[in-house]
Every structure is written in structure tokens, then in C-alpha cells.
Amino acid sequence: MEPINQFMEELNKRSPRNLLSPEQQLDKMLRSSDYLKAFRQNHPQVERDDLLRSLSAVYTAVKEHYWCGNCPGLSKCPNLVRGHYAELDVQHGQVVSAMVACDKQRAHEEEERTRRLVRSYYVSDETLSASFESLEVDESNQLTVAAAMRFCRELAPGEKQGKGLYLHGPFGVGKSYLMGAIARELSRRGIASLMVYVPDFVREIKESIADNSYVGKLELLKEIPVLILDDIGAESVTPWIRDEVLGVILHQRVNGHLPTLYTSNYSFDELEEHLSISNGNRIENTKAKRIMERIRHYTNAYVIEGENRRKSL
Incomplete structure (x- = not known):
């Protein structure tokens, strides 16, 4: 031959x-x-x-x-x-x-599709490249990982589901990385998400007040099928940020039955206390409770304990 x-x-x-x-x-x-x-x-x-x-x-x-x-x-x-x-x-x-x-072209197209579906503000490439396959699962996070996988599995493309996840725990236990894995898994299923590192996003919003460009930036957060707010509670609180930014976003998402996911170093009670203190020492419990109503009742909370994984890097 x-x-x-x-x-x-x-x-x-x-x-x-x-x-x-x-x-x-x-x-x-x-x-x-x-x-x-x-x-x-x-x-x-x-x-x-x-x-x-x-x-x-x-x-x-x-x-x-x-x-x-x-x-x-x-x-x-x-x-x-x-x-x-x-x-x-x-x-x-x-x-x-x-x-x-060919297979390589299809893989390339899938990667491009993933990048289009997984958008982010100030989130590291390492977090955005996370996947459930690469997660280290142990006793400290196995229940949370199972809940994250269940969330992805039960959220159907084109359908709305109002309840999200609230992951809290100490620094470096993998909360953000797990959210990155959720975003990637959702993209594989054709569901768009936006992951926002809250402290830097808040800083950008404050800087855009002068030209009113913040209005357009908030629209995406209101309408994206799945919004992930990473490290909420690490930002500096002002009444305007709490009531006119965070409050408006969460109000519209709750009304639209769009799930919002959070990571934080704070529990619900600790986050409420954080949100109640504005302008340094002013206490506004009622307004903080209003925000927390839109978080507590529309998320399932999971705590992740364990050692700081970043120390071993």
C-alpha cells in the first residue's frame, strides 16, 4: 500500500x-x-x-x-x-x-464562548480559570462544594431562579475560587454570569459619579442572569453606595428572580453591622436591615472553615 x-x-x-x-x-x-x-x-x-x-x-x-x-x-x-x-x-x-x-477549533470556540459568558470586574485570572475538577475538596468545604454543584445543575438556561448562595469564612479558604468554578460551569451550560470584586468596583463607581457613567455600569449588574459579588463587606460603606448602588441592584434582581451569589468574611449578622455603619460612625440599622432582607431570604448560607490556602502558595 x-x-x-x-x-x-x-x-x-x-x-x-x-x-x-x-x-x-x-x-x-x-x-x-x-x-x-x-x-x-x-x-x-x-x-x-x-x-x-x-x-x-x-x-x-x-x-x-x-x-x-x-x-x-x-x-x-x-x-x-x-x-x-x-x-x-x-x-x-x-x-x-x-x-x-475540528476538535481543536471546537475547543477554541468553546473557550471563546466561555470568556464571553464569564465576565468580571477586577477578578484574578486564577479565579476565572477555576473549575470543579481543579477544586481541592475536604471536610472543610465538601458541603459547600456540593451546594455549588447543585446550584449549577438546577439552574436551567433561560429560566429564572431567585435564590443564590452566600459563602462566608476566614481569608484564603477558597471562597472566591469556588465562585470562579461556578461561573465556569454555568458558562458550559450556556448561562452568563458576572463576577465582581466589590471593593474595587465600589471604588470605580465612586470615581464615575462626576460624569454619571456609573448608571450604565450598574445596568449590567441588574440584568446579568447570575451575579457574583466577591468579598462583600470589604468595601468602605457610604449611604450612597449602600442605598443607591447595592440596594438598587439587589432590589431589581430580587424582583426579576435573578440569583445573586456572595462571598464574604462576614456572617449575615456581621455584614448587617458593617452595612449599618456609614460615614465613619453614623449608625443606620434600618437601612442595613433593608439590604440584608434582600440577602438573607434570597440565598442559602454556607460557612467555609479551614486553613489559609494562600500561605502554602
Whole structure:
């Protein structure tokens, strides 16, 4: 049997005066191409003349399957359409070809889709690349991880579900990383999310008061299917941030039955105390309770204990 690579090299070396005839090209492809042999086996009705009439399509498919078998990587793909190959088929008695995305191209498209679905403000690349497969699960977090996986499993694309998650515990126990895994899993299921590192986002919002550009920035947080507020309670509280930013966002999300997820170093009670203290020493319990009503009753709370994982990095 003539190796397919020998046939391809021979075609490339021939001058225009010394080209193979169509019959010779087909004979060599039939001898050397496992792909073409399998195609004929799967389509026994295809005659030799059918292949000759579509020789250009046959040659392209054989050549591109050869390159796919010796893939140099997606960025160096030599096929006519990068990341795709010609696939032969029979339609109305004629041999035709269609472009099909290869595994590497599909993986690349999935990665791009994930990036579009998982948006973020001030969240590290490490957190955004998290996955349930890469999580370290032990007694300190196994119940929380199970709850996170259940949340992802039960949230259907296009459907609304008002109840989110509230993860709290000490520094460095993996709360944010787990939220990153949730965001990635949701993206695989076609559900968009936005993960926001609250302290830096609050700082940006304050800076955008002068030109009113904060209004547009808040719209996405109100409407995104799943909002993840990372490290709530670490921000500096002002009445405006609490009532006109956080309060407005949570009010609209509750009314729209859109789940909001949180990480914090504070328990519910501790966060309420934090939100009640504004402008340094002013205590506003009622307004803090109003915010907490929209957190307590629309999340399931889980505490993550354990050692600070960052110390071992």
C-alpha cells in the first residue's frame, strides 16, 4: 500500500508539465488514503466515475484529512479554512464536500464562548480559570462544594431562579475560587454570569459619579442572569453606595428572580453591622436591615472553615 504522505509529497514536487492525469490521481488516492477507503466502504453506491466527476472535492478532503492526521496546531493549520476540514458526503447521487470544524477549533470556540459568558470586574485570572475538577475538596468545604454543584445543575438556561448562595469564612479558604468554578460551569451550560470584586468596583463607581457613567455600569449588574459579588463587606460603606448602588441592584434582581451569589468574611449578622455603619460612625440599622432582607431570604448560607490556602502558595 502506498503511504498517503508519499502521494502528497509527490504531488507537491511535480511540475505543471509532469502532472498526474485525473485517473492517476484518483488511483493513487484510492491506494494511499485510509479516509477515502473508509468513505467508499460507507457509500458502496459511489462509483469510480462519481469520484472522478468530483475529483477536486475528493482531493481537497483527502489532503485536509492528511494534514489533520499530522496536525501542526490550530495556529499553523494549513487547511483552506483554519480549524476546519473538508468532509465528503453523497447528495442526490453526487459526491460533495462540506466544511467541518475540528476538535481543536471546537475547543477554541468553546473557550471563546466561555470568556464571553464569564465576565468580571477586577477578578484574578486564577479565579476565572477555576473549575470543579481543579477544586481541592475536604471536610472543610465538601458541603459547600456540593451546594455549588447543585446550584449549577438546577439552574436551567433561560429560566429564572431567585435564590443564590452566600459563602462566608476566614481569608484564603477558597471562597472566591469556588465562585470562579461556578461561573465556569454555568458558562458550559450556556448561562452568563458576572463576577465582581466589590471593593474595587465600589471604588470605580465612586470615581464615575462626576460624569454619571456609573448608571450604565450598574445596568449590567441588574440584568446579568447570575451575579457574583466577591468579598462583600470589604468595601468602605457610604449611604450612597449602600442605598443607591447595592440596594438598587439587589432590589431589581430580587424582583426579576435573578440569583445573586456572595462571598464574604462576614456572617449575615456581621455584614448587617458593617452595612449599618456609614460615614465613619453614623449608625443606620434600618437601612442595613433593608439590604440584608434582600440577602438573607434570597440565598442559602454556607460557612467555609479551614486553613489559609494562600500561605502554602
